[in-house]
Amino acid sequence: MNRRSFKSIVVGGLLALVLSSTNAQDSTAADWIKNPAMGNYKAYAEFKMANYEAARHIWEILAGLGNCDALFNLAILAEDGLGETQNMLKAESLYVAAANAGGFKAQYRLGMLYSGDNPNFPKDLEKARRYLNLAAAGGDKDAAARLASLDQPDRPATDYERAELLASSGKHAEAAEIYTRLSQLGDIGARTRLAWMYEAGRGVERSLEKAAELFMLSAKAGDAEAQYAIAVMYRTGKGQRMDKSESLRWLKQSAAQNYPAAIAAMAAEG
Template identity: 60%
Template sequence: MIHPRTLLGAALVVLTSVSQAQDSHRGDWLRNPAMGNYKAYAEFKMAHYAEAREVWETLAEVGNGDALFNLGILAEDGLGEPRNMKKAETLYTSAAQAGNFKAQYRLGMLYSAGTLLPRDVEKARVFLTLAAHGGDRDAIATLATLGQPAASLTPYQRAEFLGASGEHTKAAALYRQLAEAGDRRAQTRLAWMFEAGRGVPRDLSEAALRFESAAVAGEAEAQYALAVMYRTGKGRERDVAQSLVWLRQAAGQSYPPAVAALASSQSAGVGL
């Protein structure tokens, strides 16, 4: 008969090993935040939200803007946790202050729309200006029409405001119309919606098709997303060589996550 103390000792050994492995992973992510974010995004694509959150929370502890922004997405959409716009606002603000242009743009849109967060045109202007100074083309276009009647907005801008107002089904329908007319930005936005199940049923295969269409048309954000799909085998059959092709194309357009991921893999002397 196995003595209880023997079982307890074995359990403690297992728990210690798990803890040491977790600490090792945390150390790896902190030493190489770009690869940590890449791993977390891959987990996100597979709907492994708890695993993605673990990585992003580790990086958020040291003020990583990408991680803070992505945690905001989880909170806003209620992915793997209860939906919490106040928490999302706090995370987006921290990410924006860390220089994340996506968070700056998202806050600008949320404050401008005034549905999911209280309307505040001045805050919207501040965050959109920050994003515009960073070269975000959508922020630049939105600043030009901030405070103007809805009739003055382009169809793409109307879709963006619908999304910022939580009307994701209507936003997806408008993005679809624009994508079918050849708008690669709208195609990319719609692909994200299929990936997250925002306003449309979650469908990784459909997301991959739309990311690829936008990527071939030269959209850096879509090229990066497609690279991760080929790397993880989610939405596309796993193909590391193809992943590197798209990652390099996105990095060649100075898309920040792609630049960071490619530089990290090269400095480590390994492929992704």
């Protein structure tokens, strides 16, 4: 379960692809409340098409239910100013709500933000350690690595960690440059991280085609997170042609490596 930091919108949102027999694209608020996974999927589909207002509407409904993925995704919109004015105070409160609801993505994100140098986010190493410990306890190796760095301030940060800190400081373009270099050197995790950036348009020009290319390279190299992302693309027809059999094939490979979202999806298939 390596490098499961900021997973764009996919990780929390796509479970409905296998959870529901209803077409999520035609779903309603009543459907989302009954099956939050379906709502998260539809919102993610809207996000991929840069329909941020539509995505926000759905996530706000789910956030009212305490859904940690919806809260996390709303925080991303606020942090990056997607479809709204950038508001880091709002992002912080949403990340905290998501983390306290058990969202590992939010726990890691808060750990990085509180320990970074974002001029618009309050630095607080005590809070950073608290949330990083929660994420690390859930198996996040990046959170564990960041904790080790905080405990050993004289230890040089790895290039990957530097990229994560740059991203947490709002320097997405600089982070993307490092991920690109690491990817070219064969770092599979960095390549997957770069793919998420292309999908979300963070620090690079938004390109589903480029994201799909990078995800596929990492998926073929055995990265469980990328395999899950490819499964999602085949299921939605966004970034790959729609092919449910291919989607299931990649989903099985991801689940075989104990990737949580894939395991849950396979269980729902079951």
